[in-house]
Amino acid sequence: MKLDQRFIFSVAPMMEWTDRHCRFFHRVLSRHARLYTEMVTTAAILRGHRDRLLAYDAAEHPVALQLGGSDPADLAAAAAIGADFGYDEINLNIGCPSDRVQEGAFGACLMREPALVGDCVAAMKARVSIPVTVKCRLGVDDQDPQEALHALAESVIAAGADALIVHARKAWLKGLSPRENRDVPPLDYGLVHALKQRFPQTPVILNGGLVRLDQMQEQLQQHVDGVMVGRAAYQDPALLLDVDRLLFGAEPAAEDAFAAIELFMPYVERRLAEGVPLHAMTRHILGLFNGRKGARAWRRHLATEGVKPGADARILREALAYVRDPARRDMAEAAA
Known part of the structure; x- marks a missing residue:
């Protein structure tokens, strides 16, 4: 077929x-x-x-x-x-x-x-x-x-x-x-x-x-x-x-989840400049790192900080660091 x-x-x-x-x-x-x-x-x-x-x-x-x-x-x-x-x-x-x-x-x-x-x-x-x-x-x-x-x-x-x-x-x-x-x-x-x-x-x-x-x-x-x-x-x-x-049978759009966030970032910044709140975008990406160490800290940071007035792309990069940086991740999870 x-x-x-x-x-x-x-x-x-x-x-x-x-x-x-x-x-x-x-x-x-x-x-x-x-x-x-x-x-x-x-x-x-x-x-x-x-x-x-x-x-x-x-x-x-x-x-x-x-x-x-x-x-x-x-x-x-x-x-x-x-x-x-x-x-x-x-x-x-x-x-x-x-x-x-x-x-x-x-x-x-x-x-x-x-x-x-x-x-x-x-x-x-x-x-x-x-x-x-x-x-x-x-x-x-x-x-x-x-x-x-x-x-x-x-x-x-x-x-x-x-x-x-x-x-x-x-x-x-x-x-x-x-x-x-x-x-x-x-x-x-x-x-x-x-x-x-x-x-x-x-x-x-x-x-x-x-x-x-x-x-x-x-x-x-x-x-x-x-x-x-x-x-x-x-x-x-x-x-x-x-x-x-x-x-x-095609090349993947992004080699991994980290690369996907980097590709998503310019879109986030454009929409922020138009007045779209950060959480309107980041609510869709909370599950991206499910099953990986640091996923809970990633979700928590986006969910708590991303909804605050003036939240910007910096919040997204901070959340990403919890998954990418083991030391930062361990500190966040120990404090949770």
Whole structure:
């Protein structure tokens, strides 16, 4: 199976996590990972502050805009705006189970309305020339997951969807919180593998429960066109340092975590000069040294000093010294 290079590895869209600062940092770690924005609703784009909502750094490419909504005309208009902003892909969220999306009748609720989702995809495809993809679940509540997934896939593929990203769990809209929906419903990779066999010409990307690169390699070699990683990439970002070499056969973007911080530093300094607070950026890098000596001191220094008024790049360099300098590290840990 020849893999579509665009979809081999991506970092999942995650609300309140994958903002522009997070995405820039992830790009420092991997040149080839496909990055996704947090979900942005059509209402926010059509009636809100677009420049603030859709701004990103050119270095983030390839970067996709994830939309939330259920009205084909609104989605088409929002997709066109996203394309004009230069995004590389428009992704439709059919997987989020939060109360907010349930009240708005979009997200995972739309697993029950495959024909409407097909209409949404067709409307967006008619307005933009960039790929339009769909991120979904296996189903919701009491739906039969195989029937629900295949019905949705048939509808969106017939409408021209360029790829289908499947979080391999059902979503329980009644009885489970959004947090519980990330872990409690069991994973079923087999249903995603079967979907790929049924639609061999459409890229199918597997999401959910992937935490190790060897695990991802096996999926890519035997079953699917791409893998999407969420919390594992955010909470242990050093994972991304090996993605380019192991999954793309390319030179790594940064040779190690220390080099990654040095590459991130100019971005931090530029944004500080624009008035962005340090902690807005450093909150995304707290897990970079997890498992290494000095990681606790690194996190503590950024968490306590990075939020203070006037905190600047010096705080980041001080935190880095706790991991790099054994004597400084030992002193900090002894004092903790």
